[in-house]
Amino acid sequence: MQLQSLDRVNNYFETNALRIADAKEKGNKVVGIYCIYAPAEIILAADAICVSLCGTKQDSIPAAESVLPRTLCPLIKSSYGFLVNDSCPYLAASDLVIGETTCDGKKKMFEIMAADKNLFVMHLPYDQASEMALTSWQEQFHLLVARLEQDLSARITREKLLAAIAVVRRERQALKRVFDSAKHKPAPVTGMQLLELAFKTSFLPDKEEGISLLNAVADELETRIKTGQSPFTDQTPRIILTGVPTGMGSHKVVALLEECGASVVCIDNCVGYKKTRIAIDAAPDASQDEIIAALAKRYLAIPCSVMTPNPNRFATLKELALDFAADAVVDLSWQGCHTYNVEARAVKEFVNTELGLPCLRLESDYSTGDSEQLRTRIEAFLEMLPGKK
Amino acid sequence: MITAGIDIGSVAAKAVLFDHDTGRVLARRSQPSGYDHAETVRDLLAATATKAGIESGTITALGATGYGRMAAKNTPAFTGKSAARVVSEIRCHAKGAHFLCPEVNAVIDIGGQDSKAIRLDAQGEVADFVMNDKCAAGTGRFLLMAATILEMDLPSFSQAAASGEAIAINSMCAVFAESEIVSLIARRVRREHIAAGIIESIAQRAASLARRLDTRGLFAFSGGLATSQTMANRLAAALGGKLTVPEQPQFCGALGAALLAAEGQ
Ligand code: SF4
Ligand code: SF4
Numbered sequence: 294m295q296l297q298s299l300d301r302v303n304n305y306f307e308t309n310a311l312r313i314a315d316a317k318e319k320g321n322k323v324v325g326i327y328c329i330y331a332p333a334e335i336i337l338a339a340d341a342i343c344v345s346l347c348g349t350k351q352d353s354i355p356a357a358e359s360v361l362p363r364t365l366c367p368l369i370k371s372s373y374g375f376l377v378n379d380s381c382p383y384l385a386a387s388d389l390v391i392g393e394t395t396c397d398g399k400k401k402m403f404e405i406m407a408a409d410k411n412l413f414v415m416h417l418p419y420d421q422a423s424e425m426a427l428t429s430w431q432e433q434f435h436l437l438v439a440r441l442e443q444d445l446s447a448r449i450t451r452e453k454l455l456a457a458i459a460v461v462r463r464e465r466q467a468l469k470r471v472f473d474s475a476k477h478k479p480a481p482v483t484g485m486q487l488l489e490l491a492f493k494t495s496f497l498p499d500k501e502e503g504i505s506l507l508n509a510v511a512d513e514l515e516t517r518i519k520t521g522q523s524p525f526t527d528q529t530p531r532i533i534l535t536g537v538p539t540g541m542g543s544h545k546v547v548a549l550l551e552e553c554g555a556s557v558v559c560i561d562n563c564v565g566y567k568k569t570r571i572a573i574d575a576a577p578d579a580s581q582d583e584i585i586a587a588l589a590k591r592y593l594a595i596p597c598s599v600m601t602p603n604p605n606r607f608a609t610l611k612e613l614a615l616d617f618a619a620d621a622v623v624d625l626s627w628q629g630c631h632t633y634n635v636e637a638r639a640v641k642e643f644v645n646t647e648l649g650l651p652c653l654r655l656e657s658d659y660s661t662g663d664s665e666q667l668r669t670r671i672e673a674f675l676e677m678l679p680g681k682k
Numbered sequence: 683m684i685t686a687g688i689d690i691g692s693v694a695a696k697a698v699l700f701d702h703d704t705g706r707v708l709a710r711r712s713q714p715s716g717y718d719h720a721e722t723v724r725d726l727l728a729a730t731a732t733k734a735g736i737e738s739g740t741i742t743a744l745g746a747t748g749y750g751r752m753a754a755k756n757t758p759a760f761t762g763k764s765a766a767r768v769v770s771e772i773r774c775h776a777k778g779a780h781f782l783c784p785e786v787n788a789v790i791d792i793g794g795q796d797s798k799a800i801r802l803d804a805q806g807e808v809a810d811f812v813m814n815d816k817c818a819a820g821t822g823r824f825l826l827m828a829a830t831i832l833e834m835d836l837p838s839f840s841q842a843a844a845s846g847e848a849i850a851i852n853s854m855c856a857v858f859a860e861s862e863i864v865s866l867i868a869r870r871v872r873r874e875h876i877a878a879g880i881i882e883s884i885a886q887r888a889a890s891l892a893r894r895l896d897t898r899g900l901f902a903f904s905g906g907l908a909t910s911q912t913m914a915n916r917l918a919a920a921l922g923g924k925l926t927v928p929e930q931p932q933f934c935g936a937l938g939a940a941l942l943a944a945e946g947q
Contacts, residue, residue, distance in 0.1 A: 673811060676770055676772075677773075
């Protein structure tokens, strides 16, 4: 089922790298991030364009393996490979790269990357509850402000921060509107379409443009719901995909799930729904320090498996399973991702016992070599769902 | 009503003809999966019908499973009838094992490129399952590779292993295990010890897969490797004795496919 508004996003995206190049020509600065723990609001407040550099392509992995161990997570290898090959326009355009010390593989990769890129390492604490963790994370935010101001000759003010918070909030709301359309049964949109949209809109230099593109998609989807159009039926099994980030190039499992007859209604990862849940509250009369504190607090609460313990992941899953009327959960880990792989056991148990839903855990990488093996698992899993026998 | 089930695995293709009126298997046959799966399906169907002494036209429905299952979907041998019913091998093994051994609560199948442990519900349907990760270690392919290096076929490998003392094979990866075996041979370790070591390592892997299922019940051991008495003994030991091997275990998946083909007819 074609979506005109999505075609518009695709067309717009085709020339996006040029748009970034133009903006740079005009003197705009670009800041690349690898992870959603990096606060987009502060980057925007420095008048910079914020782009995601998280590697989602198999192409760049062989080059990375000349430097990094083969057993490392494909996301890290893909990200680094783009530097080796100089094949990512967004990485090339980045005046500053933010490296968040999320997992061991990434932080050691950043050490190597620092030789070639202007890199700011953000030290992420691993716990979300202690005062010490919050204080140190706040300090990282202040250091980021200072570094952005220095490297980009920018001036970050209270007003700019408030304006950035407002823009980012509207962007996340627009994305959430799109995602939430899939709460309707049957969903008016495929999981692959949601993935493609979320992925492509994470590189757009002009936030307002992005927001209007996203809202147009949401409008079209809401019309579809009203007129009863859907690529699925009421019987199509509704799946929540949780776990590691998935983008275009690392979309294999989403595509396979839908080829095998499921509807991926919610993508509970950092390219998908997780982003939309970061809502920042800052009073209009808040001081700059208060704003930074509010940002740090909210960002630290992001549920990622690098946190220990990671209670928000489970609380979120519970909420999403209800909101999206899910029939089952699929938990994806990349090979070499220890945190998601180890957490998979607890996720499965939680989904089975607390949510009363079947859970399939999958481990894969970016290559297509295991597609048929994955297909077998997915088909068997879908056959297993009640009412599908 | 007579239905056929076909299981095209990564190594062998198996077919079963089942008579639903008498509740009995009419014939079983297997052959290498080969390169052209559609041709394999045609040959197998014809040969199995001949073996059973029936006209292939009397087969009402076809169920297909295994890696080559899509090839069977619209096989010309079946034109004029409804397309084959395609079902995952997990469900087929569960169905076949439940039919042959209704007392089991779970199934272990060690296939050519996948091992699986399946938990059954009271109706013999799949309640949960786990499979090996991407690597071939702990699968039938792993054993075949070792047997080839040792210049043995499965029966002689299994027999040799019965008299051997399991030597530890430590590699987690099939490719590294291969060089481990080569270096054992170079150290003149007797091949029955190596064979026993391979079987032990597969049994341990399958048992740890089974433990992830969280079931304390009785397992059926299905698939081609279950025809090896040594394999079954070692796996039973690894599981604490709760294992039974159904009759002709290598045909379990095909039988399940034949049983499922009848549904909705
Ligand atoms: S999964 Fe964790 S480390 Fe990866 S982008 Fe998300 S928050 Fe960052
Ligand atoms: S998927 Fe896991 S290993 Fe890979 S970058 Fe993210 S947290 Fe690190």
